[in-house]
Amino acid sequence: MKLKSAVRRVAVTALAASLLLVAGCSPPEDDASSKITLSIGIGDDGPPTMVKNFNPFGTDNRHGTFYMYEPLFVVNTINSEKTPFLAESFEVADDAKSVTFTLRDGVTWTDGEDFDAEDVVFTFNMLKEYPALDRGSLWSSIESVTGEDKTVTVEFTGPNAPAVSRVGETLIVPEHVWSEVDDPVTFINEEPVSTGPYELGAFSPNQYSLVKNEDYWQADSVVADELVFPSTVSELDIVNKGYDWAYSFLPDPKSTWVGKAPETNRFWWPPGAPTALFLNNAKPPFDNVDFRKGLSLSLDREDISEKANQGWGSVASQSGLILPSQKDLLDPAIPDKGLISQNSDKALEAFERAGFDMSDGKLVGEDGAQVEISMMVPNNYANQVQAAKVIKKQLAQVGISLRVETPQAAAVQQSLTNGDFEMTFNWLGGTTMYDVYRGVLDSRLTAPIGEAASGNTIRYQDPETDALLDSLKAAVDEDTRTELIHQLEQVMMNEVPVIPIYHGGTWGLYSTKKVTGWPSAENPYAPGTPYNTTALLVVTNLERAG
Numbered sequence: 001m002k003l004k005s006a007v008r009r010v011a012v013t014a015l016a017a018s019l020l021l022v023a024g025c026s027p028p029e030d031d032a033s034s035k036i037t038l039s040i041g042i043g044d045d046g047p048p049t050m051v052k053n054f055n056p057f058g059t060d061n062r063h064g065t066f067y068m069y070e071p072l073f074v075v076n077t078i079n080s081e082k083t084p085f086l087a088e089s090f091e092v093a094d095d096a097k098s099v100t101f102t103l104r105d106g107v108t109w110t111d112g113e114d115f116d117a118e119d120v121v122f123t124f125n126m127l128k129e130y131p132a133l134d135r136g137s138l139w140s141s142i143e144s145v146t147g148e149d150k151t152v153t154v155e156f157t158g159p160n161a162p163a164v165s166r167v168g169e170t171l172i173v174p175e176h177v178w179s180e181v182d183d184p185v186t187f188i189n190e191e192p193v194s195t196g197p198y199e200l201g202a203f204s205p206n207q208y209s210l211v212k213n214e215d216y217w218q219a220d221s222v223v224a225d226e227l228v229f230p231s232t233v234s235e236l237d238i239v240n241k242g243y244d245w246a247y248s249f250l251p252d253p254k255s256t257w258v259g260k261a262p263e264t265n266r267f268w269w270p271p272g273a274p275t276a277l278f279l280n281n282a283k284p285p286f287d288n289v290d291f292r293k294g295l296s297l298s299l300d301r302e303d304i305s306e307k308a309n310q311g312w313g314s315v316a317s318q319s320g321l322i323l324p325s326q327k328d329l330l331d332p333a334i335p336d337k338g339l340i341s342q343n344s345d346k347a348l349e350a351f352e353r354a355g356f357d358m359s360d361g362k363l364v365g366e367d368g369a370q371v372e373i374s375m376m377v378p379n380n381y382a383n384q385v386q387a388a389k390v391i392k393k394q395l396a397q398v399g400i401s402l403r404v405e406t407p408q409a410a411a412v413q414q415s416l417t418n419g420d421f422e423m424t425f426n427w428l429g430g431t432t433m434y435d436v437y438r439g440v441l442d443s444r445l446t447a448p449i450g451e452a453a454s455g456n457t458i459r460y461q462d463p464e465t466d467a468l469l470d471s472l473k474a475a476v477d478e479d480t481r482t483e484l485i486h487q488l489e490q491v492m493m494n495e496v497p498v499i500p501i502y503h504g505g506t507w508g509l510y511s512t513k514k515v516t517g518w519p520s521a522e523n524p525y526a527p528g529t530p531y532n533t534t535a536l537l538v539v540t541n542l543e544r545a546g
Contacts, residue, residue, distance in 0.1 A: 037226040041246030043233035045408040049205035053188040056171040057133040068194035069171040096159040103150040117147030122175035135454045159474040162434040197222045206231045221540040246509040249383040264513040268528045269505035273429040274316035277499040282459035292496040294350035300342040305502035308387035316500035319489040331486035363399030372401045376424040378409035416457045419449035437488045460497040515542040
């Protein structure tokens with residue numbers, strides 16, 4: 001079986017390589033045959049060109065990683081529904097102290113080896129042995145992982161219902177391959193062995209392809225034979241080059257995207273997690289809560305959202321909730337639903353409490369120097385670049401000089417992880433509100449500046465907040481959970497560790513020319529974005545057009 005798989009892999013790789021040579025850096029055109037090739041317009045940037053990195057736990061892996069490796073289940077971030085993948089079912093203990101997974105029969109790795117419980121146990125134990133890989137800090141909640149044949153049980157250190165989703169979403173790697181890796185932290189996994197619907201085809205620094213895994217356990221549900229990922233994708237590329245699936249904010253998508261191919265081009269942009277200004281709480285002056293409050297009061301969120309998102313975004317609450325969809329979780333004691341209005345006078349009062357004063361139109365510190373802030377924004381995120389320009393003007397009104405830097409997305413993410421930034425945009429995302437707040441507030445997830453943080457990249461630290469998170473993790477009663485969420489909302493309001501600006505859209509663009517069955521408002525089985533494990537839901541639900 002290994003020989004058969006190896007021969008097949010060589011054949012499809014050679015075919016994909018020839019296609020890429022013909023296509024160059026443009027999406028390939030389908031010929032008259034029945035083969036379906038989908039071009040994915042997301043941009044798998046360098047710097048400056050792509051590295052052949054498919055380590056599913058790496059910080060600079062390619063987006064195609066999520067089409068090759070599978071988790072135990074996939075969570076639909078639109079409605080939190082869990083779809084079984086490597087696990088056909090799971091059961092949470094009544095006290096939420098453990099979860100048991102029943103693994104799927106008939107799953108093989110792309111080298112022909114059988115998938116079993118030992119692979120799952122090995123993966124989690126590897127994350128324990130190498131904490132840098134445990135980016136979700138799973139082992140801060142896990143006591144043990146044991147398994148035999150087709151059953152895996154994860155014991156938690158205490159009641160922990162929210163951890164079930166994080167455990168289930170963990171990508172699983174093969175023990176027989178990764179046990180031979182000297183250092184899985186630096187391993188770039190150039191020849192990935194996986195269980196998913198696709199395996200690696202041809203790779204170049206500017207473009208790579210994935211080809212269908214014919215031995216995939218649900219191969220009959222996968223209609224696209226090949227996926228092509230170019231290195232760099234601009235908004236102009238997405239509109240003009242005929243991508244089949246893309247992620248990008250486009251001004252006036254009805255004319256720029258749908259208008260380009262009215263019969264087949266569609267988009268679906270449901271409200272997503274709040275886009276927030278991430279402030280490095282470990283660096284002056286952001287380590288001062290009054291300075292952070294001053295920044296918040298300096299911003300006109302309505303203006304930022306309108307100009308950045310062309311009317312597609314909505315202003316976000318400082319509470320961190322997605323409103324109005326999560327209105328039932330909002331603390332009634334929070335005024336104006338946590339929506340902060342621009343107030344320059346109050347902003348200057350907050351800055352004064354932080355030790356800064358206005359002098360000749362400049363906000364200066366005790367040394368008399370003007371406050372200067374550096375903000376990083378990915379150069380291919382058009383709406384964020386525009387938002388940064390608006391913020392620059394607004395901060396100038398309170399005497400702050402903002403320098404906007406626009407590196408590639410990978411460089412921004414690396415700076416976030418290592419704490420080498422002052423201010424940037426990021427998302428307040430998570431399956432549950434525990435996950436949302438833990439991701440930015442849990443002191444145990446962060447790290448000193450210069451070291452990789454598994455979470456809490458803003459470097460916020462407060463023992464009382466950690467205790468609230470621990471209580472929420474252990475809470476089983478819904479009323480208790482809601483009260484604890486209210487208290488964490490107050491932390492967001494009073495400490496301003498991050499500044500939510502607007503609700504981001506998921507910016508999903510797709511074409512029905514070759515395939516149908518894309519996510520939509522009528523069928524929201526997944527977000528319409530191609531960049532994480534929810535892509536598995538999409539590629540296994542598409543159908544051949546016509």
